[in-house]
Amino acid sequence: MTSSLLEEPQAPADPARQGGSAVSAPRAPTPGRHIALVGNPNVGKTSLFNHLSGQSARVGNYPGITVERRTGVVHLPSVTPGGSPEQRQLVDVPGTYSLSARSQEERIAIDEVLGLNGAPPPALTVVVIDAGQLLRNLYLVVQLLELRVPCVLALNMVDEATHAPPHPEALTRILGVPCVLTNGRTGEGIDELRAAIARACAQPPQPRVHVTYPPELIRAADRVADALPSSWRGSVERDRALALWALSSLDEDDELEGIPDELRARVLDIHATGLDADLATVTARYAYLDGHQSDFFRPTTAEQGGPARVSEKVDRVLLHPVYGFAAFLGIMLLLFQSLFTWSDPAIGWIEDGVAALQEVAGSVLPEGLLRDLLTEGVLGGVGNVIVFLPQILLLFFFIGLLEDSGYMARVAYLMDRIMRSLGLHGRAFVPMLSGFACAVPAILATRTMERQRDRLLTMMVVPLMACSARLPVYTLVIAALFPPESLFGVPLQGLLMVAMYLFSVVIALLATAVLGRTVIRGRRVPLILELPPYRLPRLASTVRMMTERAGQFLREAGTVILVCTIALWGLLTFPREDVAPEGEAVVATAVVTENAETSLGSDALVTAAEAAPRDRDSRLAQSYGGQLGKALEPVVAPLGFDWKIATGIIGAFAAREVFISTLALVYGMGDVDDEALPLRERMREERRADGSHTYTPLVGLSLMVFFALACQCMSTLAVVRRETRSWRWPAFMFAYMTALAYAASFIVYQGGRLLGFVG
Amino acid sequence: MTLREAPIGRSARVVAVDVDKGGRAFRRRLLELGLVPGTEVQVLRVAPLGDPIELLARGCLLSIRKADAASVHVELAP
Numbered sequence: 001m002t003s004s005l006l007e008e009p010q011a012p013a014d015p016a017r018q019g020g021s022a023v024s025a026p027r028a029p030t031p032g033r034h035i036a037l038v039g040n041p042n043v044g045k046t047s048l049f050n051h052l053s054g055q056s057a058r059v060g061n062y063p064g065i066t067v068e069r070r071t072g073v074v075h076l077p078s079v080t081p082g083g084s085p086e087q088r089q090l091v092d093v094p095g096t097y098s099l100s101a102r103s104q105e106e107r108i109a110i111d112e113v114l115g116l117n118g119a120p121p122p123a124l125t126v127v128v129i130d131a132g133q134l135l136r137n138l139y140l141v142v143q144l145l146e147l148r149v150p151c152v153l154a155l156n157m158v159d160e161a162t163h164a165p166p167h168p169e170a171l172t173r174i175l176g177v178p179c180v181l182t183n184g185r186t187g188e189g190i191d192e193l194r195a196a197i198a199r200a201c202a203q204p205p206q207p208r209v210h211v212t213y214p215p216e217l218i219r220a221a222d223r224v225a226d227a228l229p230s231s232w233r234g235s236v237e238r239d240r241a242l243a244l245w246a247l248s249s250l251d252e253d254d255e256l257e258g259i260p261d262e263l264r265a266r267v268l269d270i271h272a273t274g275l276d277a278d279l280a281t282v283t284a285r286y287a288y289l290d291g292h293q294s295d296f297f298r299p300t301t302a303e304q305g306g307p308a309r310v311s312e313k314v315d316r317v318l319l320h321p322v323y324g325f326a327a328f329l330g331i332m333l334l335l336f337q338s339l340f341t342w343s344d345p346a347i348g349w350i351e352d353g354v355a356a357l358q359e360v361a362g363s364v365l366p367e368g369l370l371r372d373l374l375t376e377g378v379l380g381g382v383g384n385v386i387v388f389l390p391q392i393l394l395l396f397f398f399i400g401l402l403e404d405s406g407y408m409a410r411v412a413y414l415m416d417r418i419m420r421s422l423g424l425h426g427r428a429f430v431p432m433l434s435g436f437a438c439a440v441p442a443i444l445a446t447r448t449m450e451r452q453r454d455r456l457l458t459m460m461v462v463p464l465m466a467c468s469a470r471l472p473v474y475t476l477v478i479a480a481l482f483p484p485e486s487l488f489g490v491p492l493q494g495l496l497m498v499a500m501y502l503f504s505v506v507i508a509l510l511a512t513a514v515l516g517r518t519v520i521r522g523r524r525v526p527l528i529l530e531l532p533p534y535r536l537p538r539l540a541s542t543v544r545m546m547t548e549r550a551g552q553f554l555r556e557a558g559t560v561i562l563v564c565t566i567a568l569w570g571l572l573t574f575p576r577e578d579v580a581p582e583g584e585a586v587v588a589t590a591v592v593t594e595n596a597e598t599s600l601g602s603d604a605l606v607t608a609a610e611a612a613p614r615d616r617d618s619r620l621a622q623s624y625g626g627q628l629g630k631a632l633e634p635v636v637a638p639l640g641f642d643w644k645i646a647t648g649i650i651g652a653f654a655a656r657e658v659f660i661s662t663l664a665l666v667y668g669m670g671d672v673d674d675e676a677l678p679l680r681e682r683m684r685e686e687r688r689a690d691g692s693h694t695y696t697p698l699v700g701l702s703l704m705v706f707f708a709l710a711c712q713c714m715s716t717l718a719v720v721r722r723e724t725r726s727w728r729w730p731a732f733m734f735a736y737m738t739a740l741a742y743a744a745s746f747i748v749y750q751g752g753r754l755l756g757f758v759g
Numbered sequence: 760m761t762l763r764e765a766p767i768g769r770s771a772r773v774v775a776v777d778v779d780k781g782g783r784a785f786r787r788r789l790l791e792l793g794l795v796p797g798t799e800v801q802v803l804r805v806a807p808l809g810d811p812i813e814l815l816a817r818g819c820l821l822s823i824r825k826a827d828a829a830s831v832h833v834e835l836a837p
Contacts, residue, residue, distance in 0.1 A: 098791040102784050136793050136817055164818075248787060278783065279776075282790040286798075308818045312803060315820070321807040413822050417808035420824070526785035526827040527811060528792070531820035 032120030034089035035074060035197060036112050038144075039128030040137050041095035042406075042532035044156045047184035047541050048128055049092045052194070059552060067094055067105055068447070076198035077191075088201070091122065097136075099143045099245060102254040105452055110245060113149050116232065121149075124200050126193070128154045131161035131181070132307050132533070134296060135289050142285050145175060145207035146241035148234065152200050153179040154193055160307045160533065165298045174295060176208035185538060211288040217280045220270045221247065227266040247277040253523075307533035311406070314534050318410060328414050331407070332433060335398045339391055339437035340468060346390035354383035372573065373566070381565030384654060385558040388440050388715065389550055395434055395441040396549045399448060400542030402430070406532045408448065413529060422509060423516035425449060425527060428458045432508070435465030439716045440557075443723060444549060453522035459723060460520065460733055461512045463716050466504035466708065469656040473707050474500055476660055480680035481700035496704075504708050507740070519732070553719070560718035568654050568714075572625040572662075620665050625650050639706065639745040640699040640759055642688070652712045659707070698757045702749040710741035760835065762814070762828040765802045771833035773798045780830035789831065793817040800833060 037052075039045040050057065053072025060069045070092040078085050093112045094105075101107040115121030125144060129137040134155075144151055155166050158181045168179040178196045182189035213221075224243035233239055250259060250267040270277065289296075318324050358375045365371040402408040412426030419426050427449045434442035442462045446455045478493050485492050516522070620626050629647030636646050644666040651662030664679050667686075686694040711717065717730040724730075753759040765771050773794050776786045793816060794800060800816040811824040 097788070100787060100791070133817075133819055136819060139791060139793070251783060278787045278790060279795075282787070283795045286793060286795045308815060308820050311820060312815065315803070315813065319804060319806065319813065325807050409822075413806055413811065413813065414808070416822075416824070417806060417810045420810075526781045527822065527824050528785065528788050529811070529822040530792075531813065531822055533820075 030120055031123045032115070034091055034122050035201075036091045036093050036122040036125045037128060038093045038109055038113060038125055038140070039095060039156075040097050040130065040133070040140060042530060043095070043128050043130040043133075043137065044184035045092065045095060045128040047538070048154060048156060048182060048190075048193075049090065050541065050544060051184060051187055051190045053090050057548070059548060062108060067108060067452075074194070074197070076201065077195055079198050079202045086198075088123070096140070098140060099147075100248045101256065102249060102251075103452075104255060104257060105450070107249075107256060113144065114147060114232075114242075123150075124197060124204070125149050125151050126154055126197060127151050128156050128182075128184075131155040131158045131166050132164075134161070134164070134166050135286075135293070138289050138296070139282075139285060141175065142209055142211065142288065143241070143245075145177070145209040146211070146237065146244070148207055148238045148241070150200065150204040151177045151207065152193070152196050152205070153177055154182045154189075155179060156182045156184050158189075159183060159185075163300065165300055167296055167298045170295045174208070174292060177205045209288075211284050213284045214280055216275060217244075217277060217284070220273075220275055220277065224263070224266050224270060227260070227263045229260050229263070244277075244281055247271075248281055311531070311533040315410070315531070318407070319413065324414070328411070331402075332411075335395075335430070336433060336436065338394050338398065339434060339441070343390035343394055343437075347387055350383065350387050350389070354379060354386075373569070376573075377566040377569040378562070380569065381562040384565050384715065385554065385561045388438065388553065391438050392441045392444060392550050392553055393546050395437075395445055396546045397542060399430065399445060400545045401537045403448065404535065404537035404542060406534045409529055409531045413531060416527060416529075420527075422512040423522075424457060424512065425451070425454050425525075426529070428454060431458050431462055432465065435462040435467060435508075438467050438469070439463040439465065439713065440553075440719050443716065443719045444553065446723065451522070451525065453520060456724065456729065457512060457516050457520045457522075459720055460515055460729070460736075461508050463711055463713065463733065463737065464504055464508035464511055464709065466501045467656075467713075469713070470500075470707055472657040473652075473659050474704055476680065476683075477700040477704050480683045481695055481697050500704055500708060503705070507709060507744075511740070515736075552722075556722045557715070557718040560721060561715050564714040564718065565654055568625075568651070570624075571628070572620060572623050572651060574624055575622070620647065620662075626666075638750060639742070640696075640702045640749040641706075642694060645703065649706075649710075649712065652707075653714055655715065656707060656712045659712075693758075696758045698749060698752040698759055701752070702745040705748050706741045706745040708741075709737055709744055711737035760833055762800070762802060762812070762823075762831040762833055763825050765833055765835070767802050767804060770799055770801050770836040772836060773800055774832040774834055777830035777832070781827040785827060786830065789823075792819070792821065794831065799836070800831075 037045060037049055049070065049072065052074045054075075056073040058071050060071065062069050072090045072092070073087050074090040076086050076088060091112060093109050096106065096109045099110045099113075101110060111117035113121060113125050127137075127141050127144060129141070141151065141153065153168075153171065153175075155161075155168060155171075158165070166181075168181055171177075171179045178200055180189055180193045180196045182193055218240070221240045221243040224246050225239040228239060228242055228246075232242055234242075246259075246263055246267050247270060249256065250264050251271065252268065318327055358379045361375045361379060362371060365374065399408070402411065408427070408430070411429055414426070415429040416426030419428050422428075428446075430448065431442045431445040434445055439462050442465070443459050446458045446462070449455045449458065474497060478496050482493055482496060487495060621630075626643075626647050629650055630643040632646040633641075633643040636642075636649075641649075644663065647666050648659045648663040651665075652659035660679065664682075667679070667682050683695045684693075688694050711734045717734060720730045720733055721727055749759065760771075762771070773796050775796060776789055776794065778786050781789075798816055800814055803813040803815055803820070805812050805825075806822075809825075811822045812828055814821045814823065
């Protein structure tokens with residue numbers, strides 16, 4: 001986070017302060033007008049946010065960390081009769097069990113509610129509480145009230161609390177803050193919540209909370225309070241609460257930035273005295289809450305148990321060593337199958353649609369550079385972007401259902417043993433699995449992981465998974481260069497395909513282990529996983545998440561993909577010196593047409609390609625891309641590749657499967673169908689200058705290994721940039737994967753030749 | 760006895776949470792989730808692959824790894 005805690009909070013735009021002296025009285029910053037929404041994870045906070053903000057939600061990012069900051073506008077009724085309704089900004093603070101923090105991510109909550117991040121603090125904080133988990137949720141409330149944060153409590157999911165119904169009036173009386181019963185699923189209580197927020201904004205509630213701390217803890221807190229920076233100071237109670245926060249958050253190796261040295265030194269002094277501040281603080285707060293148990297709950301005749309007991313019964317089946325694993329495999333298979341095959345028809349429609357548009361544009365516009373740019377560059381680029389939508393929507397549909405139902409936490413529980421050995425958390429499983437279909441949605445899916453480090457590590461290795469775009473390349477190479485023979489009764493070609501998949505898994509796991517211990521090191525973090533009660537997933541919130549994610553992808557990654565497609569088109573089109581007679585000029589530009597063609601399955605420009613002369617030295621050879629391929633020939637020669645393959649690899653940067661059409665164009669073949677039969681023939685016939693075969697099985701193997709490991713996908717890089725908010729990580733990804741691919745192909749090719757295989 | 764060895768299905772009471780094994784952040788988070796000394800806790804099951812374990816405490820289902828569970832000292836309810 002760039003904004004240091006030491007900085008003075010930005011004063012709200014107030015002309016009276018302009019030019020005033022820099023003397024800052026020790027007082028809390030002036031509150032802003034906005035409202036913060038906080039709460040534990042899995043309490044239905046997002047659905048309350050959606051109810052309150054309607055369609056106005058906007059998703060941004062916290063500076064420096066890849067944690068989303070969702071904001072919206074909440075409409076509040078007028079407080080007085082005849083008064084006017086008003087609008088306020090609503091900020092959805094990431095879910096947290098406590099305000100204490102040891103990383104920048106965990107610190108977001110306290111920064112938001114107190115305005116420690118330089119922005120004014122909210123006028124009001126709405127705490128969403130799972131009514132079925134009242135006491136544990138009230139722990140966060142106690143922390144907020146000790147800090148004298150004006151709050152409104154929303155007791156959510158009251159329908160799940162029949163075993164221990166909360167008593168809102170008693171909570172209001174004891175804690176001094178309004179308390180409203182809500183149900184985020186049905187929308188019940190939302191109007192009451194709006195009214196309570198409006199009243200509390202007009203007249204801020206006065207929090208009351210009296211936790212009895214041991215005297216030595218209070219003395220320690222007061223010593224720490226003396227070291228608080230003046231911009232953090234407020235009332236005595238607030239300072240003491242902030243001191244308790246500092247005592248439980250700071251130590252020698254916390255990851256918090258911008259903490260004043262004096263404060264940290266004071267906290268370490270106290271720790272050195274042997275005072276167990278963590279135990280004393282938490283125990284005292286729970287003693288306070290447990291002491292009020294009889295007040296907080298209404299007497300009930302309902303049998304004991306609650307949602308956890310019901311969920312526990314479901315877990316007996318779903319977490320069973322045999323049935324549970326079978327169910328897990330079934331669900332994961334369904335997810336994978338849907339990404340892999342169900343998205344296919346939709347992708348086909350998009351490809352056909354874009355192709356039809358390209359055809360229309362091609363026939364309407366006058367021939368020339370502009371037409372080519374529009375049809376092949378721009379339309380092709382748009383196609384390259386929206387072609388990802390079916391898989392993104394499907395994956396987030398599944399993730400929404402899994403998260404909402406509570407099963408996602410169970411996936412993490414079941415898979416933690418395996419993911420742990422890689423230095424990851426069980427939650428990394430779904431993104432990793434999705435990587436077999438396509439790295440782009442899989443990288444977006446890493447958002448379901450809490451830790452930034454885990455997210456980054458998963459993102460860096462997901463593109464090594466054998467995604468579906470590699471399949472056409474493998475198919476072409478295997479079919480063209482390996483005989484349809486059997487090895488020990490197993491068809492050799494199928495065996496090779498399986499081997500390529502296994503290879504990618506092994507390398508991805510190895511890369512995770514290595515990167516997790518070197519570049520993306522992180523301390524071992526013990527797992528604490530809440531298994532939320534099973535709930536019926538809601539379609540509305542799932543659909544909302546799908547569209548939000550898809551919108552973000554289009555806006556942010558889409559533009560990068562579009563620009564890259566146009567740039568690649570330029571690379572393979574220019575220079576166009578000798579503007580050739582009719583028909584011929586098409587050849588070069590048809591490369592990207594063909595890019596669009598394979599990835600978009602169009603037949604639109606077949607005619608153009610067919611019109612092209614079939615001589616070997618096509619325009620592509622003279623393009624910058626072709627020249628680059630030639631320049632790279634000495635570099636790729638040790639891998640067994642010639643300049644034509646190198647050019648194909650450059651073209652494949654748009655998407656891996658484009659390799660096939662680019663290669664076809666290098667050979668001046670124009671269109672190739674899915675089977676690529678003529679191309680296979682051509683590859684078998686292709687000779688080097690010395691008359692030997694260009695493509696031997698060894699070259700094919702080297703080529704497949706290269707494709708398995710190289711980061712041949714600008715869309716992946718664009719999405720990584722979007723998720724990490726920097727070019728640093730996509731650059732690293734490209735560098736390490738290319739180096740890995742080069743080294744592995746080198747070993748395969750040179751090693752194979754040493755072993756006596758024909759190179 | 761620690762939660763690691765606690766028999767499945769038996770009610771137990773938290774006695775203390777060690778700071779040295781799981782680390783301070785883990786201990787603080789467990790305490791904050793309500794596993795303070797005196798709280799009733801029950802090991803429900805072990806994951807099919809042998810780790811982690813599932814707990815019920817304060818009406819809430821939690822999962823922690825065995826190695827970390829060894830830092831939670833409990834006594835069995837009579």
